[in-house]
Amino acid sequence: xxxxLYENLRLELRRGCLVVAVLAxxxxxxxxxxxxxxxxxxxxxxxxxxxxxxxxxxxxxGLLVSQWREENKRNKxxxxxxxxxxxxxxxxxxxxxxxxxxxxxxLQEA
Amino acid sequence: xxxxxxxxxxxxxxxxxxxxxxxxxxxxxxxxxRVEEKEAQLGRPLTLDEESAILKSFGHPMVAASRYWPRQYxxxxxLFPVYVRVLKIALLVMLAANILIGSLLISDPNxxxxxxxxxxxIWGAALLVFGVVTLAFAIAERVQAKYEFNLDDLDWDxxxxxxxxxxxxxxxxxxxxxxxxxxxxxALWLFDVPGVRSxxxxxxxxxxxxxxxxxxxxxxxxxxxxxxxxxxxxLANAALNVANLIKPEWTRLRFGELVVTNGLIAVACxxxxxxxxxxxxxxxxxxxxxxxxxxxxxxxTAFSILLMFAIVCAVSVVVYVRRLxxxxxxxxxxxx
Numbered sequence: 001x002x003x004x005l006y007e008n009l010r011l012e013l014r015r016g017c018l019v020v021a022v023l024a025x026x027x028x029x030x031x032x033x034x035x036x037x038x039x040x041x042x043x044x045x046x047x048x049x050x051x052x053x054x055x056x057x058x059x060x061x062g063l064l065v066s067q068w069r070e071e072n073k074r075n076k077x078x079x080x081x082x083x084x085x086x087x088x089x090x091x092x093x094x095x096x097x098x099x100x101x102x103x104x105x106x107l108q109e110a
Numbered sequence: 111x112x113x114x115x116x117x118x119x120x121x122x123x124x125x126x127x128x129x130x131x132x133x134x135x136x137x138x139x140x141x142x143x144r145v146e147e148k149e150a151q152l153g154r155p156l157t158l159d160e161e162s163a164i165l166k167s168f169g170h171p172m173v174a175a176s177r178y179w180p181r182q183y184x185x186x187x188x189l190f191p192v193y194v195r196v197l198k199i200a201l202l203v204m205l206a207a208n209i210l211i212g213s214l215l216i217s218d219p220n221x222x223x224x225x226x227x228x229x230x231x232i233w234g235a236a237l238l239v240f241g242v243v244t245l246a247f248a249i250a251e252r253v254q255a256k257y258e259f260n261l262d263d264l265d266w267d268x269x270x271x272x273x274x275x276x277x278x279x280x281x282x283x284x285x286x287x288x289x290x291x292x293x294x295x296x297a298l299w300l301f302d303v304p305g306v307r308s309x310x311x312x313x314x315x316x317x318x319x320x321x322x323x324x325x326x327x328x329x330x331x332x333x334x335x336x337x338x339x340x341x342x343x344x345l346a347n348a349a350l351n352v353a354n355l356i357k358p359e360w361t362r363l364r365f366g367e368l369v370v371t372n373g374l375i376a377v378a379c380x381x382x383x384x385x386x387x388x389x390x391x392x393x394x395x396x397x398x399x400x401x402x403x404x405x406x407x408x409x410x411t412a413f414s415i416l417l418m419f420a421i422v423c424a425v426s427v428v429v430y431v432r433r434l435x436x437x438x439x440x441x442x443x444x445x446x
Contacts, residue, residue, distance in 0.1 A: 032136065033143035048140045049169050053177040056133070068135075077136050 018046060020096060022054060023081060023089040026064060031076040055079055063088055113158065114141055117165045124175030133178055141168065185247045188261070189254070193247040197240065202287040203355065204239045208232045210294040280358040290351035293344045300341040326401050327408060328392045332382035339378035343371040365434040372426040379420035388412040 021044050025035055032052055039046055058064045063085035066077050081089065122134045144164050149156055156164075168174050185193050212228035253259070350367045353360060382388070389408040391398045 032140050047167075048144070049174055049177060052133075052136060052140060056129075056178060074139055074142065075135055076139050077132075 018044065018050070018054065019058070020089070020092050022051070022058065023063065023085060023092065026079055026081045026085070027089075029078050029080040031071075031078045033076075035079070058085070111142075111145075111161075113161050113165060114138065114145075117141070117168075117171060120171035121175050124172050125178055129178065137168075137174070141165065182255075183251060185244070185251050186254070189247055189251055193243070196247075197243045199283060199355070200239045200243055201236060202283060204235050205232060206287050206290045206294070208235050209291050210298070213295055213298055278359060279361055281354040281361060281364055283355055283358060286351045286354040286358070290348055290355070293348040293351060297341060297344040297348060300337055300344060326392045326398075327389055327405055329412075330382075330385055330388050330390065332385045332388060336378050336382050339374050343375055346371050362434065365430045369427050369430045369434060372423040372430065376420045376423035376427065379416045379423065383413060383416055383420070388416070 018039075021039060021042075022035070025038055030038065032048065032055065035055075036046060036048065036051055039051075055064065055066075059066055059079070063082055064079050065082045066079045068075050068077055070076075118134050118138055121137060122130045125133050141164065144167075145156060145161065148160065148164065208231050209228060212224070212231050346367060350364060354364060387405070387409050389405055389412050391401045391405045
């Protein structure tokens with residue numbers, strides 16, 4: 001089996017799921033490190049090199065808000081969902097449920 | 111944390127200018143958090159190798175910074191296939207034009223050095239064509255992105271799309287380009303443009319060309335008639351090649367034109383065969399009698415060549431008439 005092919009497809013599959021997972025976790029405030037740890041505890045490992053650019057992109061799209069705060073003598077950037085982010089998250093979760101249900105039906109028939 | 115300072119310095123250089131400070135500070139916090147986590151696990155400060163391994167896991171600074179840039183294309187996936195096609199056509203036309211223009215402008219009697227000059231011209235023109243076409247499409251891409259232009263937003267009708275070219279015979283643009291160059295050089299040779307005849311003759315006959323021009327023979331009056339017909343044919347073929355570069359599906363025009371030009375050449379050859387002698391001893395040549403036998407041999411050789419040429423052209427006429435009768439424009443020929 002072509003491992004590179006599997007990895008590419010796996011990354012594509014994870015890409016959309018990670019956006020939903022990140023938005024869902026940011027209902028409560030996190031900074032990058034704690035968010036990564038929280039995702040890991042729930043079985044979704046993610047590199048910093050993927051997570052931090054994702055957070056920036058979601059913020060530039062208006063789905064997150066952020067602020068710098070000093071904690072443990074270091075400046076950290078804290079993120080949380082914006083009002084628009086909450087609306088989008090709800091719609092994405094509805095879509096997620098719908099896709100899951102369709103997939104279940106397809107797999108049962110197969 | 112000297113390694114971290116180096117990493118951040120390199121990382122910042124590749125970031126968008128207006129976000130360098132912000133992103134670099136966040137990256138610094140991310141790296142230091144990982145270091146602290148590892149030190150807590152090991153119960154001691156990290157070695158240089160361990161620090162280096164953590165930084166390597168974030169990726170090369172250039173790669174790590176690239177993830178913060180918005181995805182952008184010089185020429186995007188929608189325009190790229192069009193760009194490649196336009197570039198190919200432009201380069202082919204440039205190539206043909208440079209060979210023809212170079213043959214006109216370069217007065218070097220040695221065809222090899224003239225060829226080197228033309229080769230140099232071609233590379234310069236190719237770079238210019240590449241640059242202009244790429245710049246035009248890059249500008250189109252920027253405009254499309256800026257105004258969020260989408261072809262699907264146009265009110266397009268499937269009935270207005272061009273006809274399908276599947277299972278249709280077309281004249282390849284490369285073939286048209288090569289033929290254009292050959293017909294162009296032939297036309298220049300037949301027009302007796304200075305330098306072209308001697309250049310081509312040097313290529314074909316080498317140093318022997320000089321001796322040939324001083325031979326005591328002359329060609330009969332048929333030569334001028336045949337030259338004129340060949341010139342008309344070369345110009346007509348060149349015009350056809352230009353038409354087929356623009357419209358490769360115009361095969362009916364191609365076959366029609368080839369029927370006419372081959373027919374004309376066949377008739378001219380047959381008329382020439384009737385005008386004897388084809389080759390004779392030159393006027394005012396001393397001791398003409400000693401060259402008479404050679405003239406007879408050359409006469410017979412010229413006769414054979416003209417006859418074969420006439421037969422080939424006549425057969426070509428038949429072949430192209432069959433192809434012409436067997437199709438309309440853009441439809442496949444029977445049995446092809």
